[in-house]
Amino acid sequence: xxxxxxxxxxxxxxxxxxxxxxxxxxxxxxxxxxxxxxxxxxxxxxxxxxxxxxxxxxxxxxxxxxxxxxxxxxxxxxxxxxxxxxxxxxxxxxxxxxxxxxxxxxxxxxxxxxxxxxxxxxxxxxxxxxxxxxxxxxxxxxxxxxxxxxxxxxxxxxxxxxx
Numbered sequence: 001x002x003x004x005x006x007x008x009x010x011x012x013x014x015x016x017x018x019x020x021x022x023x024x025x026x027x028x029x030x031x032x033x034x035x036x037x038x039x040x041x042x043x044x045x046x047x048x049x050x051x052x053x054x055x056x057x058x059x060x061x062x063x064x065x066x067x068x069x070x071x072x073x074x075x076x077x078x079x080x081x082x083x084x085x086x087x088x089x090x091x092x093x094x095x096x097x098x099x100x101x102x103x104x105x106x107x108x109x110x111x112x113x114x115x116x117x118x119x120x121x122x123x124x125x126x127x128x129x130x131x132x133x134x135x136x137x138x139x140x141x142x143x144x145x146x147x148x149x150x151x152x153x154x155x156x157x158x159x160x161x162x163x
Contacts (some may be wrong), residue, residue: 020044
């Protein structure tokens with residue numbers, strides 16, 4: 001935040017972050033950093049009450065990536081969402097492998113589903129997460145200690161820029 005900018009709009013808006021964080025809670029770590037900046041409620045898909053979604057000005061949707069897409073419980077929730085009119089939303093994830101084109105592809109299904117429900121995507125975020133899936137567990141996994149302090153800093157900057 002720049003000096004002299006009070007960012008009062010960020011505090012005034014009501015935000016919800018919906019996460020499905022599995023295995024090592026990589027995505028939950030990022031979601032809770034977002035929640036500090038955005039003063040957001042954080043819920044899992046099973047905690048979401050559909051009628052309450054209209055009370056939020058901004059909704060974040062995030063999970064780890066499984067086989068090139070967000071985890072099924074999050075996608076199932078989005079499938080059940082009511083149609084809205086350009087409600088602001090953002091997408092986030094953690095995954096073993098990063099890269100701009102990979103993240104764009106990993107987020108494509110969720111992005112498409114949200115747009116079909118009338119959501120306006122105002123930003124997307126992704127970072128590496130510790131992964132011990134499949135055979136990786138026998139080698140100590142990959143991306144140990146991720147998300148790290150740099151990932152957390154980037155997550156906070158992302159959240160600040162959402163408003």
